[in-house]
Amino acid sequence: MKKLIVLGSTGSIGTSTLDVVRRHPTKLNVVALCAGRNIRLLLEQIAEFRPEFVAICDQRAAQTLKSFFPETAVFSGENAAEQLVLEVQADLVVAAISGMAGLRPVMAAVDRRMNIALANKESLVAAGEILLRRVSDAGVNLLPVDSEHSAIWQAMHGWPRAAIRRLILTASGGPFYGRSRSELYGVDSVAALKHPTWKMGGKISIDSATLMNKGLEVIEAHHLFSMDYDQIDVLVHPQSIVHSIVEYVDGSQLAQLSKPDMRIPIQVALAYPERWEAEYTDNDYHGLQWNFFKPDLTTFPSLRLAIQAGKLAGAYPAILNAANEVAVAGFLEGRLPFLAIPEVVEDVLCSQYVGPCSTIDDVFAADEWARAKALTSLKQRAV
Numbered sequence: 185m186k187k188l189i190v191l192g193s194t195g196s197i198g199t200s201t202l203d204v205v206r207r208h209p210t211k212l213n214v215v216a217l218c219a220g221r222n223i224r225l226l227l228e229q230i231a232e233f234r235p236e237f238v239a240i241c242d243q244r245a246a247q248t249l250k251s252f253f254p255e256t257a258v259f260s261g262e263n264a265a266e267q268l269v270l271e272v273q274a275d276l277v278v279a280a281i282s283g284m285a286g287l288r289p290v291m292a293a294v295d296r297r298m299n300i301a302l303a304n305k306e307s308l309v310a311a312g313e314i315l316l317r318r319v320s321d322a323g324v325n326l327l328p329v330d331s332e333h334s335a336i337w338q339a340m341h342g343w344p345r346a347a348i349r350r351l352i353l354t355a356s357g358g359p360f361y362g363r364s365r366s367e368l369y370g371v372d373s374v375a376a377l378k379h380p381t382w383k384m385g386g387k388i389s390i391d392s393a394t395l396m397n398k399g400l401e402v403i404e405a406h407h408l409f410s411m412d413y414d415q416i417d418v419l420v421h422p423q424s425i426v427h428s429i430v431e432y433v434d435g436s437q438l439a440q441l442s443k444p445d446m447r448i449p450i451q452v453a454l455a456y457p458e459r460w461e462a463e464y465t466d467n468d469y470h471g472l473q474w475n476f477f478k479p480d481l482t483t484f485p486s487l488r489l490a491i492q493a494g495k496l497a498g499a500y501p502a503i504l505n506a507a508n509e510v511a512v513a514g515f516l517e518g519r520l521p522f523l524a525i526p527e528v529v530e531d532v533l534c535s536q537y538v539g540p541c542s543t544i545d546d547v548f549a550a551d552e553w554a555r556a557k558a559l560t561s562l563k564q565r566a567v
Contacts, residue, residue, distance in 0.1 A: 186454070187215045189272060189298075191265055191289055192280035193229055194222040196385045197303045197329065200446045201278050202229060204454055207462055212454060216272045218265045218281070218289075223248060230256060237272045239264035265289040269296065276454065279304045280329075282387055283509060284551055287311060291544060294318045301453035303329040305400045310502035311547045312407035326408070327453040332401050333408055334449035335427035335440035340409070343432070351411055352429040352437075353401055354421040355479065356381050356444075358393040361420055365483045371522045373515060381424040381444045390512045391486075394525055395479060399490020403501055406494055413495050418487065420477040425469065443467055486526045493533060499541040499550035500533065506554035507532035507561075514562045524565045531561040 188205070192198045198219075205212045216237035219226040223245040230238060230253055239259040240246050246260030259267045265281060269292040277293040278301045279286055286304035291311075293300050295318065302308070307315055319326050328334050332353045340348055359378050360368060376393040377386060384392070391397035402416050424444040431437045442448050443465035451462055481488045486508070493504035511528040514520035520528070532554050539553070540546050 185211060185213050186276055187213050187274040188454070189216040189218070189269065189274045189277045189293075190214060190280070191218045191269075191278060191286065192220075192282065192303075193217040194219040194225040195280055195282060196383065196388075197280035197446060197450070198278070199225075201280065201301075201450050201454070202233065204447050204451045204462075205233065208451075208454075208460060211460065215274055216268055218268055220281075221245060227252060237268055239268040241265075263288070266292050269293050269298075274298055276301055276327075278329075278450075278454075279307065282306075282385060284310065284506070284548070287544070287547070291315065291318065294322050294324055297322050297324055299325040299327065301327045301329050301450070305330070305404060306505055308404045308407050309400050309505050310551065311544060312403065312501070313497075314542070314544060314547070316407055325456070327456055328404075328408060329446075329449055329453050330401060330404070331444070331446065331449045332428045333404060334452055336405065336409060336430055338440050338452065339428070339430040339438040345410055347432055348409075348411070348415075349431045349433045349435075350415045350417060351405055351409065352417045352419055352431065353398060353405060354419050354424070354426050354428055354476075355395065355398040356392065356424045357420040357422050357477075357479075358389075358395065360393055361422065361477075361480070361484075363483070365523065368483070368523055369521075373518070376515070376522060380422065382446070386516060387509070387512055390515060390525075391508070393522075394486040395484040396486035396490060396508055396526075396529075398479070399487040399494075400505070402487075402491055403494040413491060418479050420479050421475065423472065423474050425472070425474060426476075441467075441469075484526075486529065489526060489529055489533060499537055499539060499546070502541065502547050502550045503532060503537060503554040504529060506551040507558040510555050510558035510562060514566075519566050520562055521565070521567060524562075527565060528558050528561045532557045 214233040218239040221242045243260045266288045280303040290307045429439040445464045493500040507529045511525040
């Protein structure tokens with residue numbers, strides 16, 4: 185039985201992970217849960233899965249947890265997730281904390297030689313080279329959870345890198361794909377959060393609407409699969425059934441298909457190197473029409489900005505990520521127009537940053553600098 189630590193257990197990926205656990209109670213055992221501030225849901229999860237350890241950022245909420253479950257060890261505070269990983273041993277860490285807050289816990293898991301099912305984009309985007317070097321040194325598995333990267337990983341499994349010509353990431357296009365730039369003036373967060381095919385958290389839903397999410401995934405794919413940026417393409421596929429395609433040097437293409445349900449790639453990672461039986465969707469494609477389009481980089485420039493930052497390397501991906509997080513938060517709070525999100529990101533990328541990016545502390549220094557620049561740009565464009 186595999187012992188699991190689930191970081192970000194109350195978020196979209198975390199709750200889907202726990203549903204996979206429910207379906208395989210003889211194969212998976214949750215030894216630790218970690219959440220931000222959703223104490224109500226965390227209490228329910230503790231009652232159901234009975235972990236030995238729990239972490240939560242909110243210290244007041246931690247006292248409540250202790251009163252309900254005195255036998256459970258509780259970590260609290262800003263560094264609670266990292267402290268939990270440093271103290272608790274498991275076979276696999278599901279890294280589903282959103283944002284840069286997930287980076288240090290991932291690094292701690294690698295240093296403790298625990299395999300990782302990675303859903304936290306920022307770890308690879310902001311610190312890809314550093315993280316993969318540590319993964320290699322530790323000899324652990326870094327298993328992709330994103331549906332696109334899981335698809336690529338499955339489609340290229342067993343083949344050498346030299347056999348692969350290019351990767352094709354698919355994107356749903358979000359709720360606004362097909363609209364012109366003029367049609368996006370004044371759109372609000374309610375409309376932007378209505379993803380047509382996936383059920384996701386707020387930040388990633390907005391990233392999907394701007395296509396920044398796909399840009400971040402291009403950077404991830406570059407690191408995960410050692411592919412040059414010129415060998416990674418993006419196609420908009422509104423039906424979200426073909427999750428990605430691997431093209432081989434002989435011209436053949438292998439794609440991974442399933443109806444959109446994150447429990448499928450999550451289970452692939454949790455079960456590795458095995459395959460476990462499950463029925464999450466019917467996968468009946470009869471009568472369905474599939475479409476593929478080139479992305480509109482004029483209306484949705486975030487994808488272009490992300491690829492440019494990836495090619496520049498160094499601190500630029502971390503700067504891109506930080507600026508985007510600030511801009512998306514501003515939009516969700518009603519302080520920034522939707523079309524200004526990539527404008528804030530571009531402002532920060534065009535600013536001069538001269539710091540190094542060879543350590544995790546360097547990454548966080550670049551992140552802090554970019555956030556300050558982004559806040560200045562946001563104020564200039566505020567509604």
